[in-house]
Amino acid sequence: MKKKNIIISIIVGVLLVMFVGLAYIGNYFFNYALVRQEGIITEANIDPNAPQSVETYAEVVNKEKSKEDVSKWLEEVKTEETTILSEDGLNLWGKLYFQEEKTDKWVIIAHGYTSSHEDIQPIALNFYNKGYNVLTPDMRAHGNSEGKYIGMGWLDRIDMLRWIDYIVSLDSNSQVVLYGESMGGATVMMTSGEDLPSNVKAIIEDCGYTSVQEMFEAELYNRFGLPPFPILNAAEIVTDIRAKYNFEEASALEQVKKSTTPMLFTHGGNDTYVPTEMVYRLYEAANCEKDILVIDGADHGAAPDVDPETYYEKVFSFLNKYVN
Structure with missing residues (x-):
């Protein structure tokens, strides 16, 4: 015993x-991985274990030109800061960029993991130049928005529904495009499986992942x-x-199966951070009208910089089919 x-x-x-x-x-x-990172994310404090890419000369040149163009644009464009309340009581912050003349064309651009609205301003400028009003939210637990825990797109999809409602409240005739990069790409894909208002006309995702x-x-x-x-x-x-939330339910792959909103899937051909193979499975799983673009030689999030002409030509030719 x-x-x-x-x-x-x-x-x-x-x-x-x-x-x-x-x-x-x-x-x-x-x-x-999931608790808010305080302070500014810079090259000096990026995780040393993160995969590092080697930028091509063309990519560097294109990025520098984008920075210059954005800097000049921000001096001229009419902007406004705004906040909304999330479903769970967080103040979420966003920045609006308005066209000089009234338009019903809108795009909401979702940034990536540990990033902010500032990092997707080059994309915002490209949409602005095509006649869109632009909204760049800081995702929960990022930038100027409240929140302690990063949502990895799953919690953010509910926040995105609130941002869509906000745009519709400003303009009941709005034609809304959702665009997201990396975690933002996962966010807009996860949003696509929800019950969206008819104002949402199309979705563009860049280098988003299949599931958390x-x-x-x-x-x-x-x-x-x-x-x-x-x-x-x-x-x-x-x-x-x-x-x-849990990792398995946070699935863009399952959400795009339910989507009825036209969607363009884009990715870098050399992406190892979010493996390129994921975009093919996402594309195949989607039951909506869809198209795909993979930019050869582009690492994670670099497709618009490696070949901006091909990238944006594809994006706007796709959108022109659905946005008047």
């Missing part, structure tokens, strides 16, 4: 140690050479408790 009690005590002790260890791992991953689960699996392997089990399993439990 005494020996049996000792064995039971050892087993309980081992299980307790395992439980504590998994809880620590889950919280560590959650804090590392697969995104983190790829990250664990590419950055650290680690398998998903048990790290992601532990992290998902923590995320479910603290942020109120």
